[in-house]
Amino acid sequence: MPITRREFVVSSVALASAAFTRFDLGAQMTAADADTLFRRAVIIDGLSADEDWNDPEPILAAYKTANLSAIYTTLNPANLNVSLRDLSAWQARFDRWPDRLMKIEKGAQIAEARKAGRLAVVLGFQNGTMVEQDVANLDKLYAAGTRCIQPTYNEHNLLGDGCTQKVDGGLSAFGHTVVERMNELGIILDLSHCGLKTSRDGIAASKRPPAFTHTVCAAVYNHVRSKPDDLLKAVSDKGGINGMMTLGYIVGPTPETSLDDYLKHIDHAVKVSGIDHVGLASDYSIRGIGATRTYDNWYVPRLSSFPPDYHVRWPPWVKELDPPERFLNITRGLAARGYTTTAIEKILGGNWARYFTELLR
Numbered sequence: 001m002p003i004t005r006r007e008f009v010v011s012s013v014a015l016a017s018a019a020f021t022r023f024d025l026g027a028q029m030t031a032a033d034a035d036t037l038f039r040r041a042v043i044i045d046g047l048s049a050d051e052d053w054n055d056p057e058p059i060l061a062a063y064k065t066a067n068l069s070a071i072y073t074t075l076n077p078a079n080l081n082v083s084l085r086d087l088s089a090w091q092a093r094f095d096r097w098p099d100r101l102m103k104i105e106k107g108a109q110i111a112e113a114r115k116a117g118r119l120a121v122v123l124g125f126q127n128g129t130m131v132e133q134d135v136a137n138l139d140k141l142y143a144a145g146t147r148c149i150q151p152t153y154n155e156h157n158l159l160g161d162g163c164t165q166k167v168d169g170g171l172s173a174f175g176h177t178v179v180e181r182m183n184e185l186g187i188i189l190d191l192s193h194c195g196l197k198t199s200r201d202g203i204a205a206s207k208r209p210p211a212f213t214h215t216v217c218a219a220v221y222n223h224v225r226s227k228p229d230d231l232l233k234a235v236s237d238k239g240g241i242n243g244m245m246t247l248g249y250i251v252g253p254t255p256e257t258s259l260d261d262y263l264k265h266i267d268h269a270v271k272v273s274g275i276d277h278v279g280l281a282s283d284y285s286i287r288g289i290g291a292t293r294t295y296d297n298w299y300v301p302r303l304s305s306f307p308p309d310y311h312v313r314w315p316p317w318v319k320e321l322d323p324p325e326r327f328l329n330i331t332r333g334l335a336a337r338g339y340t341t342t343a344i345e346k347i348l349g350g351n352w353a354r355y356f357t358e359l360l361r
Contacts, residue, residue: 028176033337037066037344038328042114044356045071045327046243046281047154047192047214050292053093060100063119065324069349070110070120070356071286072148072213080137083130087144090123101345103145107357122356124148128159130252131178138181148188148213151175152198153160154306160198161298163224164307168195171202179205188359191235192225192243199231209239210360214281216250223260223310229272236273241280241355244269246321246330249313250283259320263333266347275343279352280330288322290315 028078029037063071075086094103102113103205113120128151131137141149148166152170154162159175161168171179179202182189187208191199203210212235218226225245232242245263246249252261269278285292299314306312320329327348334344 028338029335029341031335034332034344035328037335037341038331038348041067041331041345042069042110042353043067043327044069044110044279044352045284045286046070046211046279046352047074047245048239048286049074049283050285051287052292053089056093056097059285060097060119062324064192066286066327067284068119068327069114070104070352072122072123072124072281074124074126076165077127077153078126080130080132083125083141083146084144087123087141088148090121091145094121098289099334102226104342104356104360105145105147107353107355107360110353110356122147122360124150124188124190125155126150126190127153127156128175128178129153131159133158133174135174135177135181136188138165138178138185142185142187143274146187148190148211149178149182149192150190150193150213151178152195153193160201160328161195162193162198163195163243167196168197170195170197170200171205173303175204177200180207183207185361196228196231199227200234200354203234203238203240206238209241209355211237211240211355213241213243214283215242216265217272219272220265220268221252223311228287232269232273236277238356239277239358241277241279241351243279243283243352245283246326246348247283247316248319248321249311249317250319250320251315253311255313255315257318259318259329260335262318262321263330264338266330266334267337270343270347275346276287276351276354277348278347279355280327280347282326284317288324289317289328294304 074081102118102120104120110120123145151159152162154164160171189206191202192212192214195341217225218228302312
């Protein structure tokens with residue numbers, strides 16, 4: 001029988017904080033307090049991606065360093081056959097390392113994975129192209145473990161328009177059919193890379209809480225990948241989550257973009273959508289771009305695959321947010337800004353845990 005939301009929260013807190021006294025909510029945390037909070041918190045990355053699983057040990061070690069309980073990760077959406085092969089490849093990883101990874105098909109499994117010391121993994125896609133022209137393909141994808149889909153990735157497809165399209169026609173008739181079937185199956189609707197009208201249409205069409213798994217606040221930095229206040233609030237009003245992404249050139253306009261600039265996005269998202277509807281997301285390797293990629297194999301290809309108004313730059317990271325310790329640095333930063341223990345726990349992963357538990361049943 002699925003656990004209730006209250007049972008999940010109670011069990012997660014008990015599991016994470018046995019023999020630990022909570023901080024006084026009104027007290028200013030010390031750096032040591034923040035580090036202790038980080039070590040016991042449920043931490044979830046709303047998009048962890050771009051890993052070479054041919055060498056798994058550095059990846060798994062970095063997840064341990066980051067103290068992650070769960071991740072949402074993205075697979076290849078080129079077409080149905082490619083996507084199903086990618087899902088099979090992930091299944092092989094779950095089968096190979098059953099003591100280290102857990103495939104999440106129901107949200108309550110996140111608490112189970114954490115208790116067992118395993119990384120919980122939610123599988124999904126950042127584009128709806130693999131649905132092709134047949135909504136029934138969603139059933140095949142769901143059966144193979146897909147639990148989150150983004151209708152569009154930057155550009156136009158059969159479902160709608162992405163955020164780089166100059167003309168955004170919104171969610172198409174086929175897109176509405178896809179969203180309806182996603183709702184019926186229990187696949188999360190992610191609108192992160194969708195155009196503004198397509199995002200609005202998706203939020204309105206979805207009968208279940210949608211998400212921006214990885215975005216930033218347009219009011220803080222108006223990047224093409226950011227979302228305005230009305231959309232952030234529309235997602236939260238429906239019970240969804242706004243994941244604030246840590247990728248530097250989307251956080252701010254210059255190479256001097258800092259952790260403080262990133263925390264301003266969290267401040268604003270909390271102000272607009274409420275403390276219960278804000279989470280974290282990376283959008284790159286847990287090991288960091290600096291440790292895994294180069295100017296030639298990361299930056300140069302993006303010059304042709306992204307338009308100029310994407311403002312891709314090298315280096316693309318914020319130095320405090322690139323290595324696996326990024327979530328510890330965020331914890332310290334939030335504590336220094338006066339966030340309470342409860343608020344920090346929610347932002348680090350409590351909100352994502354609740355959301356996944358409620359949406360994936």
